[in-house]
């Protein structure tokens with residue numbers, strides 16, 4: 469059976485999924501996104517060229533690879549064409565011959581963006597801190613059975629009647645919160661033009677992927693967001709609105725579950741979070757300077773929204789949980805070089821909570837809200853690891869840090885990333901990931 473590997477963020481996003489998917493894509497035939505939308509920002513650096521992918525899989529940078537936007541995604545057609553145009557200016561081909569969008573993927577319409585704003589305003593102090601891209605409201609319509617799928621939008625009467633019906637309700641909410649009433653005619657006119665341009669890209673990607681798998685094509689599934697942002701398994705309600713875990717790849721593509729041959733977890737050597745919600749190891753108060761140092765060294769500013777990312781220490785409790793629910797076969801550990809300047813590195817190995825209380829708490833979200841981290845302290849290496857390509861060339865303290873994290877997570881480390889560029893990578897040949905790369 470050909471390999472079908474799913475790549476999953478193990479923390480709260482921005483672990484470096486884009487870099488690793490780009491690196492792996494060369495060894496795969498098809499690269500697929502299966503959930504989320506342009507809330508994602510995946511950065512790829514090849515030599516001195518930088519790319520940021522929002523809707524398109526990071527495999528797009530490799531000529532000749534087929535890219536699929538699966539049924540589990542929510543797609544803003546305007547954002548799709550903006551991204552496609554930017555990539556084409558950078559010399560990347562984005563054409564229907566290599567990009568397929570599922571006929572079952574749902575559209576993000578202008579009223580979804582407006583509703584994302586009103587929803588956040590209504591929540592006030594309890595807001596989620598969304599990317600304001602309309603992601604949540606589009607998924608609400610999908611589950612509420614009022615959504616508009618890409619294929620529906622190609623039938624003008626269907627598009628118009630659904631816009632009119634949905635906008636009636638949306639406008640009530642938007643105007644009640646002081647927003648501007650939206651016009652169904654304007655939205656119809658804009659969307660019908662955009663979806664017509666989209667039509668050559670639209671395909672039955674479920675059938676396409678299952679046939680490809682049967683024919684022995686290798687498939688790389690690129691998760692967006694991350695485990696702790698999963699709508700079921702994350703730190704609810706401070707989550708995104710899709711299934712970001714490995715199981716989501718099945719639902720979001722229609723590939724049969726027994727097609728999956730491996731799960732790769734992307735884990736950063738420290739943690740960041742954008743938006744609100746619990747974050748036990750966040751560097752606050754006494755550690756604000758350390759947080760700032762990491763933010764600057766790691767360039768921790770959102771690839772989609774430019775927001776400064778909250779920074780914190782590595783959380784082994786959270787990452788073990790991610791390993792458990794995703795079943796990581798291997799882990800790619802990213803951004804080791806960012807820690808080069810530190811004298812000492814803290815790792816949260818667990819939380820101080822009453823065991824009995826823990827048993828009765830239903831979700832990682834509540835556990836984290838009450839959590840007080842227990843820290844191990846490891847010595848830093850105070851020398852540059854930037855661009856290192858061999859494990860043996862790492863300072864002993866850095867190697868120890870990598871081994872310590874692997875033991876804490878309970879999963880092998882198949883790759884260590886030592887810089888943003890494709891080649892700034894250590895691959896552990898004798899690992900599941902090493903074997904996927906050799907095949």
Ligand code: GDP
Pocket residue numbers: 477481482483484485486487508509510511512513765766767771802803804805806885886887888889
């Ligand atoms: P994603 O959303 O998981 O794809 O991650 P982002 O692209 O949003 O954020 C990761 C950032 O870290 C990007 O700017 C990458 O270029 C960068 N990056 C990835 N791996 C490394 C690494 O090993 N070292 C450093 N210094 N930067 C990295």
Ligand code: IMO
Pocket residue numbers: 477480481482483507508509510596597598599600601602603604691692693694697706707708709741742743744771
């Ligand atoms: P990548 O794929 C980090 C966060 C938002 C907010 C919450 C809900 O680049 O790792 P949404 O707009 O999805 O309704 O916002 O999820 N969020 C991300 N955080 N990386 C991302 O994507 C994210 N996508 C959404 O900040 O807290």
Ligand code: MG
Pocket residue numbers: 481482483508509510511771
């Ligand atoms: Mg990102």
